[in-house]
Amino acid sequence: MDGGTDSDGGSAPVEITYRDRSGGSDPSIYADVYNESHDSIQINPSMKPVEEKYRALIAQISAGNAPEVLGLDVVYLPRFAQLGALDTINDFFDSREYTDEIFQPLQKDFIRWNGDVYAMPFWIDLSAYYYNKNHYEEAGLDPENPPETFQEFLDACEALQQAGYDTPLSNTLGFVGLESFFYLPHVWAGGGEFLNEDQTECLVDEQPAVDALNFFLELQENGYSTDQTSTESFTYGAFAAEETSMMYGGGTGVGAVKSQNEELFENMGTAMFPKPEGGTRSSFLGGDSISVSTQANAEKREAALEFIDWVNSEEGMKVTVEDLGYLPARQSGFDTEYVQNRQDIFGAFRQAMEQGHAPPMHPRYLEMQGPLNNAIERVLLGNQDPQPALTQAAEAINGVLQS
Numbered sequence: 001m002d003g004g005t006d007s008d009g010g011s012a013p014v015e016i017t018y019r020d021r022s023g024g025s026d027p028s029i030y031a032d033v034y035n036e037s038h039d040s041i042q043i044n045p046s047m048k049p050v051e052e053k054y055r056a057l058i059a060q061i062s063a064g065n066a067p068e069v070l071g072l073d074v075v076y077l078p079r080f081a082q083l084g085a086l087d088t089i090n091d092f093f094d095s096r097e098y099t100d101e102i103f104q105p106l107q108k109d110f111i112r113w114n115g116d117v118y119a120m121p122f123w124i125d126l127s128a129y130y131y132n133k134n135h136y137e138e139a140g141l142d143p144e145n146p147p148e149t150f151q152e153f154l155d156a157c158e159a160l161q162q163a164g165y166d167t168p169l170s171n172t173l174g175f176v177g178l179e180s181f182f183y184l185p186h187v188w189a190g191g192g193e194f195l196n197e198d199q200t201e202c203l204v205d206e207q208p209a210v211d212a213l214n215f216f217l218e219l220q221e222n223g224y225s226t227d228q229t230s231t232e233s234f235t236y237g238a239f240a241a242e243e244t245s246m247m248y249g250g251g252t253g254v255g256a257v258k259s260q261n262e263e264l265f266e267n268m269g270t271a272m273f274p275k276p277e278g279g280t281r282s283s284f285l286g287g288d289s290i291s292v293s294t295q296a297n298a299e300k301r302e303a304a305l306e307f308i309d310w311v312n313s314e315e316g317m318k319v320t321v322e323d324l325g326y327l328p329a330r331q332s333g334f335d336t337e338y339v340q341n342r343q344d345i346f347g348a349f350r351q352a353m354e355q356g357h358a359p360p361m362h363p364r365y366l367e368m369q370g371p372l373n374n375a376i377e378r379v380l381l382g383n384q385d386p387q388p389a390l391t392q393a394a395e396a397i398n399g400v401l402q403s
Contacts, residue, residue: 075365122287202398254345
């Protein structure tokens, strides 16, 4: 691919803009690392806070000056595909030799909508729980075999309390979005689903969802957890300060604990969320997919695809894991020395990548989160029982689906 000609007669790089969300980590580092080793393409990062990013992006799309590369929270992918803002990349996906080693749950839903590929997987976040190995040992628990079932987890909380750790778990479902990240994996673990296969009906009032909510209610009623309705803080701080023995969290918890408590970082483990007896453990696979704007011309589209190819290369995946604290989409991304040296952390993450679920790929999914979050809050506050609360949530979500 040839760029234009600069003032010295040389070949000027093709410049493309990469838009993503800023927050706890700064994805602009992808552009920095890429630009250091590439001359023919210049990536100009444009990071915006989550609350601003999508409003600004829609405005740019409407004005006809959208960024060429879009890093999108995966729950937004169907919405922007429906808007016609994302180019289909079926041929690109099929031509990449490494796509067969992308974890299957990501291939199935994370990058597709209505049968077409609109994105490649980018940086992945997932939900799991962390635990303090020293606390486990003091409570008579085996740090090499953390709890796997709901009952084992509750028993571990009781053992930790008896050992003097008054609040064993750091958790909250208070923020909208955490009903997906922390609660839904427990529903999937029992064989439940959020929506039926053709996305015409909400199933969150069925027995697996009720059982999952009863598990969180038991954590609350026994004083095993921090306030699960709180919106004052996330889960990392209390765990890093060793005020709790376990925490529900995402992949960014690794970097958060390391930066706040190096000693704990050396003595912690991770595990997939517990499951009901006879179930299959699961995780919420979130994070970003990466797409090309339909407004990119042919030259810039090609350049954008080269950058998208690079972020899934060994060099790009190293940035994902070591610099940002997220997880790679390819199995080989877990084979690096950095990851292999901490299998007590990354082993569970790899298992979660194999057994987890992407969120329901529906353009109006964000509108469905509030009713479920509110139902969970009513139950945890003791204002309603799980079954009627979830039935009320399902009815509200069905209203969204049918409107």
